[in-house]
Amino acid sequence: MELFNHLALGFGVAFTPVNLMYAFVGCLLGTLIGVLPGIGPLATIAMLLPATYALPPTSALIMLAGIYYGAQYGGSTTAILVNLPGEASSVVTVIDGYQMARQGRAGPALAAAGMGSFFAGCVGTLVLAAFAVPLTEVAFLFGPSEYCALMLLGLVGAVVLASGDLLKALGMILLGLLLGLVGTDVNSGVARFSFDIPELTDGIGFIVIAMGMFGYGEIINNLSRPTSARQVFTANVHGLMPSRQDFRRMWPAILRGTGLGSVLGILPGGGAVMSAFAAYTIEKKTRLQPGEVPFGQGNIRGVAAPEAANNAASQTSFIPLLTLGIPPNAVMALMVGAMTIHNIQPGPQVMSSNPELFWGLIVSMWIGNAMLIVLNLPLIGIWIKLLSVPYRWLYPAIVLFCAIGVYSTNNNTWDIWMVGLFGVVGYVFIKLGMEPAPLLLGFILGPMMEENLRRALLLSRGDWSVFVTRPLSAGLLLAALALLALVLVPAFKRTRDVAFVEDAC
């Protein structure tokens, strides 16, 4: 019953009044910013990160986890009420959720999303706690070539899951890897691509990139569109509780979504987006009960299943991060950056060297989920009011918070110039139809990948075949190949195209 001892340790850490308060503040702030239309979890986390700088590492991580869940949940609220997915993982929620809102059933839709997320979060936390220990042991079997192969698998996964063109996503990853190399090379001490600028020898800050592209780039793009297109269903949210019939229909959907999300979240490159899509597809394939509304016209299962799936997946995607130190997606890449700021290097050693922190974080994830349901359902009226704030008041505030956030990272105006630059770059990317999320993942993985590639080839004396002769590494590479082959298979390609076309409308 090691698991319970671990969880007890975690509860001991997380259930102090101070840490509970930080979890609460994190959830509140995360939802507050995440609910604003046009701001996804990436921008939310980047923007709120400075709020944790002054805290001790454990409290900071607990607050970050709260921000993370708050941001995810806030995104779903916006999706349902405004028909505007704040992020890719709530894209499918929009389809049925917005239809329910139009029929005056926004309340049950929001409740279904909340309950689905909470249940999935509980299961996800248990899965995380149960798998963390054995997987950390697997991590010690990993040599540099295995790490390399695993990162490659993750990057291939990111390419496959990026909406839109494969070549573009691949290019964005390569670009991200290259940007990650800017700065001092750890092996030779040479400052690469720094143009003799002292600030650049430390590399480009990941917050600068995230805020520039996901904050400023998005704002500029939003401002270029006419304002009248959005319609908010704020007036007719009354009665939160789903009817008994709703409950009967949504529970099996939540269970299926949770199972699917928990499994898919662990896969590198997987995570919230893929599981939400997969869960929706599965629900659509099941037979409609008599009297049930068809999918696409406001079926509650179409809200509950993907929301449960994406929350379970966002929980279990902490597994590769915490056990192997490898972020499986862009949001987790941001969490790596956040942890390094607090001097924690994610990886298998965290559990043994910092057990309080590790188990405290896991338990606080569960607390975060519980807090969300306590917080969000009663406070829904406030979030709705926030949604009706006109964008012309919001965006100057967002620009301000981004600017203060980047400045306070190093107390240096250099970061403000850089975020301006990346804002322009981000807007150019949007105009050229290039998705910035894979770039951020590549950016974090760049230095790690170079380091492991160097070590692997140093050990093999320059022989590249080491990647295929070691069984674990060969298996991972094979999986990456299979994933790539899968995209090129016409049948899968069609469904992938269809899935991403659906999100466009």
Add this chain to the structure above:
Amino acid sequence: MKNTQDFYAGVLFMLVGSAFGWGALDYQVGSSGRMGPGYFPLLLGVLLALLGAAMMLRAALFQTDRVNAIGPWAWKPMVAIIAANLLFGVALGGLPGLKLPALGLMAGIYLLTFVACLAGERFKFKEAALLATALAALSYLAFVLLLQLQLPVWPVFLVVN
């Protein structure tokens, strides 16, 4: 050519990839067994440049049903948002080269808000002033009093040490 988005994305990748690859030659490249600092960037740069070239060719030569035109650029929002950000930086740090002293957070917030508001469809002076005041008060409360971030709040020449 209908697919201008893909074409220029290809151009961008090719240029950036070549630049990184070319820059990497300044560093010691080494061999696969003993990689120098130039090895990995050179490899990635070449790959990115090749990929960009392939995208350009594909967009230029093949007619696809993907009609992805770039569309008009939003110059006004872009200039206003970036300028607002840069002015805020100037307010916080000053410009030592021009002997411009740091004006501090409060002045910076007013500058940023007014310039950012120019990005919208209509600019209303009163609205911008109200918004800036509200943001200044909120920021003072949250960042200075509550989070105690190390920010210069008032102009340096007004602060008595």
